[in-house]
Amino acid sequence: MEKEKIDKKDHILDVAERVFAELGYDGASTRMISGEAGVNMAMLNYYFGSKEGVFLAIFDRRITTFQTVLLSIGNDESMNSWEKLDKYLDSYIDKVVTNNCFHIMLNREISKSKKNELTDQITDIIMKNVKVFQDIIAEGIKKGDFNKDADQQLLVATIFGTKNYIVNTPHISSKVLGYDVLDADVQNNLLKPRFKAYMKTLLKAYLQN
Amino acid sequence: MEKEKIDKKDHILDVAERVFAELGYDGASTRMISGEAGVNMAMLNYYFGSKEGVFLAIFDRRITTFQTVLLSIGNDESMNSWEKLDKYLDSYIDKVVTNNCFHIMLNREISKSKKNELTDQITDIIMKNVKVFQDIIAEGIKKGDFNKDADQQLLVATIFGTKNYIVNTPHISSKVLGYDVLDADVQNNLLKPRFKAYMKTLLKAYLQN
DNA sequence: TTAAATTAATCAATCGCTTGATTAATTTTG
DNA sequence: CAAAATTAATCAAGCGATTGATTAATTTAA
Numbered sequence: 001m002e003k004e005k006i007d008k009k010d011h012i013l014d015v016a017e018r019v020f021a022e023l024g025y026d027g028a029s030t031r032m033i034s035g036e037a038g039v040n041m042a043m044l045n046y047y048f049g050s051k052e053g054v055f056l057a058i059f060d061r062r063i064t065t066f067q068t069v070l071l072s073i074g075n076d077e078s079m080n081s082w083e084k085l086d087k088y089l090d091s092y093i094d095k096v097v098t099n100n101c102f103h104i105m106l107n108r109e110i111s112k113s114k115k116n117e118l119t120d121q122i123t124d125i126i127m128k129n130v131k132v133f134q135d136i137i138a139e140g141i142k143k144g145d146f147n148k149d150a151d152q153q154l155l156v157a158t159i160f161g162t163k164n165y166i167v168n169t170p171h172i173s174s175k176v177l178g179y180d181v182l183d184a185d186v187q188n189n190l191l192k193p194r195f196k197a198y199m200k201t202l203l204k205a206y207l208q209n
Numbered sequence: 210m211e212k213e214k215i216d217k218k219d220h221i222l223d224v225a226e227r228v229f230a231e232l233g234y235d236g237a238s239t240r241m242i243s244g245e246a247g248v249n250m251a252m253l254n255y256y257f258g259s260k261e262g263v264f265l266a267i268f269d270r271r272i273t274t275f276q277t278v279l280l281s282i283g284n285d286e287s288m289n290s291w292e293k294l295d296k297y298l299d300s301y302i303d304k305v306v307t308n309n310c311f312h313i314m315l316n317r318e319i320s321k322s323k324k325n326e327l328t329d330q331i332t333d334i335i336m337k338n339v340k341v342f343q344d345i346i347a348e349g350i351k352k353g354d355f356n357k358d359a360d361q362q363l364l365v366a367t368i369f370g371t372k373n374y375i376v377n378t379p380h381i382s383s384k385v386l387g388y389d390v391l392d393a394d395v396q397n398n399l400l401k402p403r404f405k406a407y408m409k410t411l412l413k414a415y416l417q418n
Numbered sequence: 419t420t421a422a423a424t425t426a427a428t429c430a431a432t433c434g435c436t437t438g439a440t441t442a443a444t445t446t447t448g
Numbered sequence: 449c450a451a452a453a454t455t456a457a458t459c460a461a462g463c464g465a466t467t468g469a470t471t472a473a474t475t476t477a478a
Contacts, residue, residue: 021321021322022321022322022323023235023321023323024233024234024235024236024317024321025233025236026232026233026235026236027233027234027235027321029466029467029468030467030468030469031466031467031468039424040424040425040426041425041426041468041469042424042425042426042469042470042471043423043424043425044468044469045468045469045470046423046424050468050469051467051468051469101322104320104322107320107377107378108233108317108320110378110380110381111313111316111317111377111378112230112231112232112233112236113230113231113310113313113379113380113391114231114232115380119380123380123381123384126381127381127384130381130385134385151403151407151410153385153386153387154371154386154403154404154407156385157371157374157375157382157385157386158367158370158371158374158411160374161367161370161371161372161373161374161375162363162366162367162370162371163370164370164373164374165366165367165369165370165373166366166370168316168320169316169319169320170322171319171322171324171328171332172319172332172335172336172339173366175332175336176339176343176362176365176366177362177363177366178362182322194360194363195363198360198363201360201415202367202411202415205414205415206410206411206414206415217457238432238433238434239433239434239435240432240433240434248458249457249458249459249460250434250435250459250460251435251436251437251458251459251460252457252458252459253434253435254434254435254436255456255457255458259434259435260434260435419478420477420478421476421477421478422475422476422477422478423474423475423476423477424473424474424475424476425472425473425474425475426471426472426473426474427470427471427472427473428469428470428471428472429468429469429470429471430467430468430469430470431466431467431468431469432465432466432467432468433464433465433466433467434463434464434465434466435462435463435464435465436461436462436463436464437460437461437462437463438459438460438461439458439459439460439461440457440458440459440460441456441457441458441459442455442456442457442458443454443455443456443457444453444454444455444456445452445453445454445455446451446452446453446454447450447451447452447453448449448450448451448452
């Protein structure tokens with residue numbers, strides 16, 4: 001059954017994504033992943049070729065749709081810079097908070113300072129998301145909507161860095177924020193709206209003329 | 210000779226710190242570390258007991274002095290809130306940019322969402338640094354120096370997150386900023402002053418009444 | 419029946435760590 | 449001081465366990 005095959009592969013990727021986030025790529029073994037997914041070890045290689053194949057499959061599954069959404073916001077001519085900024089933050093924060101396992105996994109890989117094919121590949125894709133944001137800011141400054149003295153580049157570090165802090169180090173951020181950032185209800189009812197509002201206020205304070 | 214013994218242990222920790230940052234705790238093998246340090250494998254266990262012992266030794270070496278410096282700033286009664294903020298940022302940014310290997314290593318460990326003794330231990334120590342910053346902000350708000358509507362907790366995420374973004378993902382941040390953030394000259398002459406100035410401007414914009 | 423899916427068994431390689439032995443340095447003793 | 453005794457430092461070799469991956473046999477499904 002074609003349907004079930006896909007579902008089973010998807011199930012394996014769900015589990016692998018979580019285990020990679022919990023223990024890191026090297027810390028997670030293929031036996032552990034297959035065990036928790038309830039499938040035979042050899043199925044990982046049968047489906048995905050190798051451990052790295054599993055990792056890349058997780059990556060492919062998450063990245064494509066996400067990127068087109070962000071790009072469409074950046075290219076939408078009907079919005080001014082402030083509106084684009086709002087839309088971008090809404091979409092971005094929704095996605096990364098919900099798919100936190102994936103983003104934890106992803107960020108840990110690129111934090112390895114020794115380069116390899118994998119990190120290069122990930123870097124390229126991440127840079128596309130960054131580019132959309134940078135273009136929105138640059139356009140806003142050029143149009144005079146934003147303060148021209150703003151440091152566009154470090155602003156990138158602030159928005160993505162703030163996000164990473166909350167998502168990637170949940171033990172820390174949960175203590176700081178006062179609730180469990182890994183809880184789905186908390187994420188949707190408390191964290192997301194608060195984070196969005198904060199981000200917009202912060203950017204407004206810094207970018208306003 | 211007592212002196213040389215200490216130097217050799219220190220040398221091993223220097224190498225281990227770098228290798229851990231490059232490949233992660235699990236990705237780095239004890240053979241690799243001892244090989245690059247030019248010592249026999251058994252020396253790691255002889256000196257530090259275990260692989261984890263090496264990690265903790267790196268940790269101890271970096272954390273102690275750093276923490277007392279930050280604490281002394283927080284407790285200094287002669288400065289107002291804005292001055293404390295400035296001082297804190299200066300000290301903090303200097304340290305984390307210079308010791309980037311250590312902070313990459315540290316952050317990767319606590320980004321593992323599955324808890325263990327090690328992550329708990331690290332979390333506690335990190336929270337002390339965070340607490341100093343939080344107290345400065347809280348005091349400033351209480352005194353009326355800072356905007357009382359500010360989200361103190363998410364501000365923590367912003368300052369430490371921005372730092373992490375620059376330091377922990379050097380391949381990304383180097384592309385964004387336009388120069389190599391791992392180069393020592395770049396760090397001292399370009400990155401540090403720029404980062405400090407930006408951070409202060411950003412906080413001023415957000416915290417000002 | 420035949421191709422696809424799944425399994426248990428097994429592979430070589432590498433992991434962290436320990437061992438027993440050896441050398442170098444230090445302390446104790448006569 | 450010098451010989452003896454003790455401690456510290458270093459090494460090659462190898463331990464059992466685990467890693468990612470592969471094989472060959474078996475089951476399932478079309």
